[in-house]
Amino acid sequence: FLQPIQMRFNELLAGVRSELAIKVFGDDFDSLAALGEEIGSAIAQVEGIADIQVEQLTGLPMLNLVPDRQKLMQHGISMAELQSQVATAMGGTVAGKIYQGDVRSDIVVRLGESRRQDVDALSYLPIHLPDGHTVPLQELVSLELVSGANQINRENGKRRVVVTANVRGRDLGSFVADIQQAVADKVDIPAGYWLEYGGTYQKLQSASQRLSIVVPVTLLMIIGLLILALSSFKDAMIIFTGVPLALTGGIAALLLRDIPFSISAAVGFIALSGIAILNGLVMVSFIRELRKEGMGLEQAIFDGALTRLRPVLTTALVASLGFIPMALNTGIGSEVQRPLATVVIGGIISSTLLTLFVIPALYRILHKDKESLLTDVEVLESVDAK
Structure with a gap:
């Protein structure tokens, strides 16, 4: 909830609102300006770059x-008096005030x-x-x-110049990697000067670090809850196969719409994992109930998949329809809504279709040996009874 506030606070501190900001730090003013222009020229040919701007420091x-001073002494005028007269001629000196009704103005x-x-x-x-x-x-x-000097900007007490750019038609991560490679190949950074990469890319890095911890922990918790609910590691893994099936559809949807991967897309994948697991859990739970009632393995799988077909399809359709306005949005906030909605819609479609076929097949494969064993036991019991 505090992320928008943090992003705005960082923008106010750094003065950067572009997707990528290359900050050059150093001491010499002219060297900073030259490095900024050199970096701007070096990255101009990178694929997808747009809106390159080098912070104007001079001009x-x-x-x-x-x-x-010798002539000043000859004419008997002090430096302070000379400065005062030049300042009056250039900047002006208040000689009085003029009143126009209730308005008072300086002369x-x-x-x-x-x-x-x-x-x-x-x-x-x-x-x-x-x-x-x-x-x-x-x-x-x-x-x-x-x-x-036009302006002298400092960050954390050090002079700096900023080269800003935006990206079009590709993901920010690979774009910045190409930028870093271009700068390393074409720009010689002298001793005492260093670069920092900021802007939206800096927020992407921090968010990626958090997600690298949150996502594995979330998936492990889901697996643990499935095992506790079903008391079967095998069935929990069958249900969990819905996650990669859903991710496949989300990735395909991003590729079809030519939308680069972003943090909002990553959030969509997390939400998609929960939806995919829910569909699988409903189907496997129903098959298990039929098995407890004494129905055969293949018949239970067939009836379970067929009976749950309508609820699963209805759930997927309703969820997908709800995300369509976000996926088609082109106004304010579309850069966040479109990737998230696209991932969820694509993942729901692939997860729903594949769940109806893959999960029943996996359930049959993994429980076939148990079914054969039960059949053999029943045959032996009937022979013994005779």
Whole structure:
């Protein structure tokens, strides 16, 4: 329940909302910018990549003033006074206030916009000296227009640049593997610099680690409950065969719709396992009841499969119809709903069809020896009676 909050919190901290973010950490600002551009070029040819963006760090025009301290001393003006006059000309100084009804506004004195953007005009800006005279700004400083830092981003106290990208038409895991290979082959990361992969891929990794623990534990618990309910390891394994049968249909459905594997698809496989086991449990339990009533093995299997045919098909149909709107959704949230619904629908169809044939066949194969033994015992008892 807290996963959406955690995802949004991570986005706010890292400032990344794309499916893949390559974070380059280091100290030198220019080296970071160059590495970001190099990585962006290296991954541009990876299959399925889209929306490549390199974080803009430089390119902000800045006016650099280098004072001539000897001339400042000759004219008797301090550095602070020079900075104050230049700041007034460029940024403006509040000279008073104007009242228009209930609205109060500042009166700001500064150069016009055209003058502020013209370096040549600024070089002739009159600077007032303590003796009352003025000199042009170019006599006191040298002016040059340079490209400065647009922004300096840090994460955990370290400077970084981020290269972001999205994926189209393939699963995120294999896409990131190809990205990592391309970066390793084409980009030379100098000493003192390192990469981190974030974005949705980072959440996929953490979710996969959790699922690698949750899924086996869940399946083991299901097997344990089946053994406790049926008091038969053999019958529990027969019912459990419905899980791989269901997974086959889910995988086939993803392939047919060309939907890449994702966390929502993995959740669909977990839900699908429960549905498949439920169908098998209903059928095997009914066959066992018929066997307890004295019916023969093959007849019990035939009657059990035939009698449970309608309930199993009805359950599968209702469940599949309920997921169709999610499978066909194209609006907000479809990236989560479509994989989950596709897996469940495909798995239910394959599990239902295969359960009606595979489970009865397995039950007959595994219980055939027991049936033959019972038949032999009955024959011997009849011979002894005669």
